[in-house]
Amino acid sequence: MLNLSLLRQFSKLALCSTPNIPIASRGIATTAAVQFKITEQLWAEPMKKKKKIDPAIVKAREDRRRKKLEKQIRRLEKNARQLKPIDEMEVPLELLDNFNKRKRPQPKLTPEVIEARALLQKDWTRYKRQEYIANVAQIDRIMGAQRRALDKLLEESEDLYNEAIMPDMQLIPYEIQGPVATPPIKNYLSPDGEYIDVSKKWDN
Known part of the structure; x- marks a missing residue:
């Protein structure tokens, strides 16, 4: 068993209170007589060794990425002037299929x-x-x-x-007051309840 006085001598409190003893940057004070050193726990993962990649492969990847970006830019420029479709303005497919049946002949x-x-x-x-x-x-x-x-x-x-x-100054600031909204409908029951918004969202 170690001597208690020796442990007390090596304790942190004893070393910090002793004059002219250098303090280590990592926390525990050390001297040449102590002959050991304690560091803080870093809990770090060892760095992975970088793999050397062939420059030709790196260049091929950059070329593929550049071609992909250029293709996307061309697609955006091509569709830049196309207007966003409005579902309410489009003719349903059922009517287009039955166009010949619904078409009326021109009267003679x-x-x-x-x-x-x-x-x-x-x-x-x-x-x-x-x-x-x-x-x-x-x-x-x-x-x-x-x-x-x-x-x-x-x-x-x-x-x-x-x-x-001379202009009539009383007629220039002309103001008129009238109905600011549609008159209410008598015995009208306003609809109440939840609804689901199914309108499509288009990104700019």
Whole structure:
């Protein structure tokens, strides 16, 4: 058995309290007389030895990775201008399959019907032309009357003329109040419950 005094001499407390004894960087103080050293537990795994790889294999891997990236870039550039599909705007496949069955033949018009439609189109064109000419003439009459009235007013008083041509500041900040929402429907029962959103998500 070791002597208790010897153990007490080698204890950490005794070594730390002894003057002029160097302190090790790993925790336990050591001296030349002690002749042993204790280090902390690192719990580290030994480093694996790196395998030497042929430079040709490394270059081939880099080439494959570069070609893959270039292919993805070309695919993105090709599909850059394609719009995202909208399911609501696409025609169902069932309707496309039954297109020939649902297609209605064009009715054969008789010469009398064709002539009547042409005459009706001409009458409608004449009516719209006369309506346009009447509107333009009415606007010209109103503007002419306004111009003549201002000329007469200028002959009477220049101050009244300047006040007449001034903009009405009460009409410029025009505000109007009306219904801000659809009026409620009487005896309408709003739906209540859970629903599942099945809309597709598209990444940019």
